[in-house]
Amino acid sequence: MAVYKFGGASLATPDAVAHAVSLVARRDGAPTVVVTSALAGVTDALLAVAHAAATATPAQLDAALGRLRATHAAVLDALLDGDDARTLHDALDASLAEVAALAAAARAIGELAPREVDRVVARGERLAARIVAAALGRAGVRAEYVDATDLVVTDGAYGEAAPDLAATAPAARRVLRPLLRARVVPVVPGFVGRGPRGETVTLGRGGSDLSATVLAAALGARRVVLWKDVPGLLTADPRAVPNARVVPRLGAREAAALAHYGAKVLHPRALAPLALAPAGKGTRVLVRPFARPDERGTEIVARRVESRAPVVAVAATMDQAIVRVVGRGLHALPGVAARALAALHAAGVPVSLVSQAASAYDVSVTVDGARAAHALDALRRALAPELASGELESVDARVGVATVGVVGACAADDARAAARALTTLADAGIAPLATAQGAAGASLSLVVDATRAVEAQRALHEAFRLHEPAAARTARVARTDVVLLGAGAIGRELAAQIAAAGARSPLRVCALVDRSGFVFDAGGLSRRRIAELCGAKVAGRPLALAPGARAATAAEALDAIAAHRPSRPVLVDVTAADTGALLERALGTGWDVVLANKVPLAAPQEAVDRLHAAGRAGGGRLLHEATVGAGLPVIDTLRKLLEAGDRVQRIEGCPSGTLGFLFGELGRGLAFSAALRDAMARGYTEPDPRDDLSGQDVARKALILARLLGFRGDLSDVAVESLVPEAMRALPRDAFLARLAELDAPWEARVRAARAQGRVLRYRVRVTRRRIAVGLVAVAPSDPLGALSGTDNQFAFTTARYRAQPLVVTGPGAGAAVTASGVYGDLLRLAAERR
Numbered sequence: 004m005a006v007y008k009f010g011g012a013s014l015a016t017p018d019a020v021a022h023a024v025s026l027v028a029r030r031d032g033a034p035t036v037v038v039t040s041a042l043a044g045v046t047d048a049l050l051a052v053a054h055a056a057a058t059a060t061p062a063q064l065d066a067a068l069g070r071l072r073a074t075h076a077a078v079l080d081a082l083l084d085g086d087d088a089r090t091l092h093d094a095l096d097a098s099l100a101e102v103a104a105l106a107a108a109a110r111a112i113g114e115l116a117p118r119e120v121d122r123v124v125a126r127g128e129r130l131a132a133r134i135v136a137a138a139l140g141r142a143g144v145r146a147e148y149v150d151a152t153d154l155v156v157t158d159g160a161y162g163e164a165a166p167d168l169a170a171t172a173p174a175a176r177r178v179l180r181p182l183l184r185a186r187v188v189p190v191v192p193g194f195v196g197r198g199p200r201g202e203t204v205t206l207g208r209g210g211s212d213l214s215a216t217v218l219a220a221a222l223g224a225r226r227v228v229l230w231k232d233v234p235g236l237l238t239a240d241p242r243a244v245p246n247a248r249v250v251p252r253l254g255a256r257e258a259a260a261l262a263h264y265g266a267k268v269l270h271p272r273a274l275a276p277l278a279l280a281p282a283g284k285g286t287r288v289l290v291r292p293f294a295r296p297d298e299r300g301t302e303i304v305a306r307r308v309e310s311r312a313p314v315v316a317v318a319a320t321m322d323q324a325i326v327r328v329v330g331r332g333l334h335a336l337p338g339v340a341a342r343a344l345a346a347l348h349a350a351g352v353p354v355s356l357v358s359q360a361a362s363a364y365d366v367s368v369t370v371d372g373a374r375a376a377h378a379l380d381a382l383r384r385a386l387a388p389e390l391a392s393g394e395l396e397s398v399d400a401r402v403g404v405a406t407v408g409v410v411g412a413c414a415a416d417d418a419r420a421a422a423r424a425l426t427t428l429a430d431a432g433i434a435p436l437a438t439a440q441g442a443a444g445a446s447l448s449l450v451v452d453a454t455r456a457v458e459a460q461r462a463l464h465e466a467f468r469l470h471e472p473a474a475a476r477t478a479r480v481a482r483t484d485v486v487l488l489g490a491g492a493i494g495r496e497l498a499a500q501i502a503a504a505g506a507r508s509p510l511r512v513c514a515l516v517d518r519s520g521f522v523f524d525a526g527g528l529s530r531r532r533i534a535e536l537c538g539a540k541v542a543g544r545p546l547a548l549a550p551g552a553r554a555a556t557a558a559e560a561l562d563a564i565a566a567h568r569p570s571r572p573v574l575v576d577v578t579a580a581d582t583g584a585l586l587e588r589a590l591g592t593g594w595d596v597v598l599a600n601k602v603p604l605a606a607p608q609e610a611v612d613r614l615h616a617a618g619r620a621g622g623g624r625l626l627h628e629a630t631v632g633a634g635l636p637v638i639d640t641l642r643k644l645l646e647a648g649d650r651v652q653r654i655e656g657c658p659s660g661t662l663g664f665l666f667g668e669l670g671r672g673l674a675f676s677a678a679l680r681d682a683m684a685r686g687y688t689e690p691d692p693r694d695d696l697s698g699q700d701v702a703r704k705a706l707i708l709a710r711l712l713g714f715r716g717d718l719s720d721v722a723v724e725s726l727v728p729e730a731m732r733a734l735p736r737d738a739f740l741a742r743l744a745e746l747d748a749p750w751e752a753r754v755r756a757a758r759a760q761g762r763v764l765r766y767r768v769r770v771t772r773r774r775i776a777v778g779l780v781a782v783a784p785s786d787p788l789g790a791l792s793g794t795d796n797q798f799a800f801t802t803a804r805y806r807a808q809p810l811v812v813t814g815p816g817a818g819a820a821v822t823a824s825g826v827y828g829d830l831l832r833l834a835a836e837r838r
């Protein structure tokens with residue numbers, strides 16, 4: 004047996020009502036109770052009529068009733084004809100005539116009593132239920148209108164009546180069971196119940212959800228389906244947060260919390276009648292999309308099982324006022340706060356949030372904004388003695404606030420969730436006016452200025468990554484989106500390393516960018532896609548030609564990616580181009596930047612200063628371990644020394660694997676030309692080996708290191724000794740290579756001279772805060788540099804603490820795998836520090 008509730012938003016047009024009928028028909032005779040809301044907009048219209056009844060002119064009233072007649076007539080004329088249509092037109096006319104009569108009476112006495120307001124407003128549901136029942140009959144489904152006052156027994160509070168389940172159950176069973184047994188679908192107006200004297204009352208806005216769950220509980224239904232015009236219960240109100248997503252399974256506590264924050268999708272008390280049992284037993288509550296009945300929507304379950312993510316949704320109650328009682332009387336005198344709350348209760352002002360710090364100097368509560376003046380009045384009267392004596396300083400109210408709720412099982416007991424919520428608001432420049440978090444609650448409340456409520460919800464939704472599937476977010480790992488600039492050997496290696504780490508890694512490559520264009524996926528490029536793209540790059544095809552790629556400049560690519568609001572984006576530059584302007588822009592907009600590319604950091608001092616300034620202004624951080632010594636912890640070591648308060652006096656080293664190899668071979672007696680050709684054959688050198696021999700690449704690394712020590716100056720200030728004789732510098736590459744043998748004799752002489760002194764040749768950099776020297780030196784074999792072999796790099800730090808013996812870092816300093824791992828280390832550090 005199932006209870007189907009059709010919301011007003013779903014019953015908006017004749018087609019929609021026909022669709023509702025078809026959903027019931029699809030049940031194919033299975034026992035079904037239908038609960039309807041009023042047609043879309045009708046409750047609002049009836050309430051407007053009720054509230055203006057005493058003051059509106061007859062003409063205004065006629066116009067309003069005319070609109071209501073037209074709304075209903077449009078639906079019933081489209082779906083029904085003959086006797087059915089006539090009967091309903093008569094019912095409609097009679098109903099509206101009664102409203103006119105009630106209004107006339109109201110004009111005479113000056114107001115419409117709450118009892119009459121309920122009588123007026125209940126008409127919406129009653130008319131809708133009659134129309135749906137007739138339309139069902141028309142479609143061949145046996146259906147019968149049953150009035151809610153015969154079923155739903157309440158406490159009789161006008162406008163917000165609470166159903167009495169114990170009294171409702173027997174009545175509902177007595178009336179509905181025989182119908183269900185006879186395979187008749189009872190169609191019941193939602194939102195409506197009976198007071199103690201048999202009078203018609205309403206259950207509060209959105210109350211037909213409650214009607215449905217009360218009847219389901221009374222009948223022991225297997226399922227309640229609340230058909231809505233949204234795809235289910237969402238992580239946020241889609242009108243405030245467009246990328247909100249469906250929560251497939253939501254715990255009852257969270258669903259209720261969401262409803263209490265005014266998420267119009269569910270009546271706050273709707274779940275109370277049901278003892279929600281673990282899946283399989285009890286009544287299942289489903290919130291499903293009316294327009295797409297084959298989608299599953301949301302199931303509300305007793306306990307949330309779906310994920311460990313602490314936060315499942317955000318919501319906001321608008322149009323609130325925050326009312327404060329301030330003064331030392333709150334802690335000096337017993338019972339002042341209790342009296343304040345009692346006064347509000349007595350005045351009929353419901354209180355939602357209550358916040359009082361332990362210092363007890365003020366207590367703040369939130370109330371419906373429309374009742375702020377009434378609340379103030381009640382408080383001032385109740386606390387008059389303390390206000391007069393000065394024990395209380397003031398009672399005041401601020402209207403135009405909203406209560407934003409961060410909803411989740413652990414929102415209230417996960418310190419990280421609370422911290423993140425507050426930091427998120429702080430980052431958005433939104434100061435909470437009050438906060439509350441219960442010891443056992445399923446939510447954290449943050450009161451903010453109403454004008455900032457949408458922004459606050461969006462920022463929180465983003466911060467808790469609610470737009471991602473629940474399984475993808477856990478409390479601890481926040482996603483870092485990596486944008487890879489350059490898809491050469493290092494870029495490809497890095498992408499593969501990140502992809503290999505899989506879902507456990509906080510890093511996700513969401514874009515590859517090359518000179519031709521870019522490929523982007525907000526959810527992260529899959530391992531397979533990365534492999535395909537890299538394969539195409541190796542085959543020499545530009546990215547822009549890949550499926551799903553866009554041709555663009557790198558700047559255009561970044562703008563396009565930024566528009567998707569990536570999570571903690573990092574731009575990784577593994578090109579060898581002058582990318583300074585692009586990096587400056589990224590840093591300035593808060594993106595972090597990781598470089599293997601040396602060029603932007605070896606640029607003129609003022610350009611580098613601009614980069615750092617952009618980072619400071621925009622909040623982006625810049626790491627570049629791989630620019631010196633590839634994956635070796637060179638900059639990391641320097642940072643640790645400085646952080647520990649050491650003073651670094653000098654860094655000496657061989658930051659070139661190519662030159663290291665060359666001098667090793669010369670030392671072993673090889674001819675210069677043979678050693679260089681060997682290095683070329685092994686792929687150690689640049690295509691034109693003079694790029695290595697000129698010392699320019701080494702000079703860049705030296706400059707980067709020196710700048711870390713405080714050096715200010717440019718590449719032109721670096722004294723570089725080139726190993727290419729003046730006369731050979733301008734030759735074409737091949738001409739240079741053809742004349743290599745000419746260099747053998749001079750080199751042999753140098754090596755021999757050094758050996759005579761018991762020394763070996765090395766190409767060394769030496770940097771201090773003031774000076775950079777790059778060139779050939781003869782060192783003793785006992786020197787750390789003397790022992791260097793193969794393509795290893797070496798860096799020796801002489802510091803205040805490492806004075807007698809330097810701290811030495813040695814190891815392979817080139818190659819895609821180690822360079823990529825240097826970049827990877829930086830990325831992990833950024834991800835860890837942002838948590």
Ligand SMILES: Nc1ncnc2c1ncn2[C@@H]1O[C@H](COP(=O)(O)OP(=O)(O)O)[C@@H](O)[C@H]1O
Pocket residue numbers: 009010011012013040209230231232233235236237238239240241242261265266267268269316318
């Ligand atoms: N977290 C949420 N999930 C789904 N809808 C929400 C949420 N918060 C607010 N809403 C709003 O609630 C409304 C719910 O649906 P609707 O079909 O109008 O319900 P009904 O017709 O039963 O009153 C939508 O307009 C939607 O914007």
Ligand SMILES: N[C@@H](CC(=O)OP(=O)(O)O)C(=O)O
Pocket residue numbers: 009010011012040041046047127193194207208209210211212
């Ligand atoms: N029609 C009533 C009751 C109701 O539940 O409506 P809906 O299902 O459209 O939220 C209201 O507007 O408050």
